[in-house]
Amino acid sequence: MSEKFVRKHSIHSPEQLAAAERSIETVNREEIEIVRLVWPDQHGLLRGKALTRKAYLAALESGTEITMAPFFFDPANAIVFNPFTPDGGFSVEGLGGSPNLKMVPDPGTFRVLPWVESTAVVFCDLYMANGQPFPLAPRTILKETLSDFASSGYKLISGIEMEWYLTRVVDDGLAKGSLGAPGTPADPPVVAPVARGYNYLLMDHLDEIDDVLRPIRRALEQMGLPLRSFDDEWAPSQVETTFDVLEGVAAADAAALFRMTTKQIAKRQGYLASFMCTPAIAGFYASGWHLHTSVVDAGTGRNLMVPSDNAPLSELGRHYVGGTLAHGVAASVFTTPTINGYRRRRPYSLAPDRLTWGQDNRAAMMRVISAPNDAASHVENRVGDSAANPYLYLAAQAAAGHDGIVNRVDPGPISEDPYNAEVEQLPVTLADAVAALEADTFFRKAFGDGFIDYLVAMKRSEVDRFEAWTAENSDPDTYINGVTDWEHREYFENF
Known part of the structure; x- marks a missing residue:
């Protein structure tokens, strides 16, 4: 045998x-x-x-x-x-x-x-x-990247903070809508918001949707995921969910499992959960995925980013941030892989628009959360789209941060006013991001030419279809929240 x-x-x-x-x-x-x-x-x-x-x-x-x-x-x-x-x-x-x-x-x-x-x-x-x-395979890419990370004696610890939308299905549209075709998404269901009014952390909003959140929360806990919170986010019907830290691939698996759990349980109750950045629904706002990371000693588990004085981070931590900033432009396809996700990237929007870092500053791309001798010191990458592929988002973070450590990359000075900092800006469209990735030598070496060429071709197809549609549907007055119908069909139900 x-x-x-x-x-x-x-x-x-x-x-x-x-x-x-x-x-x-x-x-x-x-x-x-x-x-x-x-x-x-x-x-x-x-x-x-x-x-x-x-x-x-x-x-x-x-x-x-x-x-x-x-x-x-x-x-x-x-x-x-x-x-x-x-x-x-x-x-x-x-x-x-x-x-x-x-x-x-x-x-x-x-x-x-x-x-x-x-x-x-x-x-x-x-x-x-x-x-x-x-x-x-993205899971293979992440595993191989973390193996390189471990070869230097480090482990990556990650915490997930993800924003998403909960909506109620009014009409599934299956009897009368388009069922789609290759390259043409089906008509998404007609939905209604589950709350009204902009707020932060309003308990009344959370209570309104508790019957929907409760089975999701229980399922996540029963599966052993380290759930920390469900929060009422800024926009109506917008929810934020956070998890305690996990090591390596487990963090990406948790993010993928969380999204699957949330979407499937919501759908069974007559709701649609979407991780699309900005749906074309009046009054909705952009959602992001804030990725919290720290680097620990592979042998002892000691956090290597903890500052010992009044510096924002240890020397290793500074270089880790330096690598993330140095490769932030080319990493955009990994952190923000959708046409729609680039609508977050505008100044004074609680999302970064350029390569900055700051001490507890939510305008910066890399927000430092630290204190001298605080073992929980870490950084928060605020650039991500909630629809990002968890495996590629984490792989890009690990590869860039590791490069910063190995090559002692200087992140430059802390930004006091990130939206006015005289530093390179992040790509503002997926097309720009794809061009930057195609020309980048670092990620070609880290992930392989074959994978980069593959992903570039994949995202170019997405960009080409969008540009062909907008060439014939270019009236901004028909857009909702500045979001095209093409984007809503492409991402709302799928992600």
């Missing part, structure tokens, strides 16, 4: 093999009937298969085959690459003809889903038939 795929290619560590046994025990104890095997695609959306109990047990040893077809598609499922050319349009050998990939469970991520009867979920990694990691 031939050796099973996982063992043959030494994919699972001893810790993962032990986790696999624990997951089997849970499957049997909880009488799990279906295990959803999921993987994050290039857009941060979770795709996968629902396997029976028997099929899951087999996948722990052999993986399960899936088509790589989703990697041909942009966010609207426009076919960007022709799979039937000799190389499939990719620079990676062996991808012509749309071959199958192996989806291998990462058993340490196995969780029972509280809102679905007798069902569990597990994150997976993707592999080529020869046992090599699939080089276009």
Whole structure:
């Protein structure tokens, strides 16, 4: 009998093999009937298969085959690459003809889903038939980036702070609306806000939607995610959710699982949760994803960013910020991957528009939250779009910060007035960001030419479709919140 795929290619560590046994025990104890095997695609959306109990047990040893077809598609499922050319349009050998990939469970991520009867979920990694990691998979990109980080003796610790919108579905539109086509999103549902009036932290707003938030909160806690808070955010129907810190890939998995949980539970109750930055709904405002990070010693767990005097951060912390700022322009495609997300980037909007850092200053791109000898000292990257791919957002942060540490990059002086600082501005459109990434040598070295060329082509398709639409629909008076109908169709339900 031939050796099973996982063992043959030494994919699972001893810790993962032990986790696999624990997951089997849970499957049997909880009488799990279906295990959803999921993987994050290039857009941060979770795709996968629902396997029976028997099929899951087999996948722990052999993986399960899936088509790589989703990697041909942009966010609207426009076919960007022709799979039937000799190389499939990719620079990676062996991808012509749309071959199958192996989806291998990462058993340490196995969780029972509280809102679905007798069902569990597990994150997976993707592999080529020869046992090599699939080089276009975002989870692989993050793992490899964190491995480089660890080679210097560091670990990345991350905290998630994400804003999103909760709306009530008034008409799902399935009986009369367009169901969409490749490159043309379906008509999104007609929705209504769940609150009125701009406020911050208003308890009455939270109470109005408690019946919807409660099952989401309970599910997150039952799955072991370190939930900290649900907050009433600035705009009507806008919610902020925060989590305590997690290490490495676990933080990206948590962000992806949080979005999946929130959207699925809300939909089951007749609501639509959206992580689109600015929906085309009157009165709505931009949502962001603030990524809190610190660097710790891999051996002791000691926070290496803590200042010992009146400096904002330790020397290592300053260089970490320096790297993030130095690569902030090229990282924009990773932190803000949608056309819509660039509507945040305007001065005096609680979102950064240039490469600055500041002490507890929410106008800066990198907000320092620290005090001398405070073990919780860290930085907050405020540039992210709530629709960002968690794996690529964290990978870009880790790669840039690590480069800053290794090469002792100076972040320059702290900005007292970030919106007036005489420093380089961030890209103001996705097209500008894509051009910057294509020309960038740092991320080509960090993530590989093949992946950068792939992502550039993917995002160019998105930009081209948007520009073609606006060429024929250029009347700003028809836009809501300055947001086009194209953006709302493209992102509102999808993200």
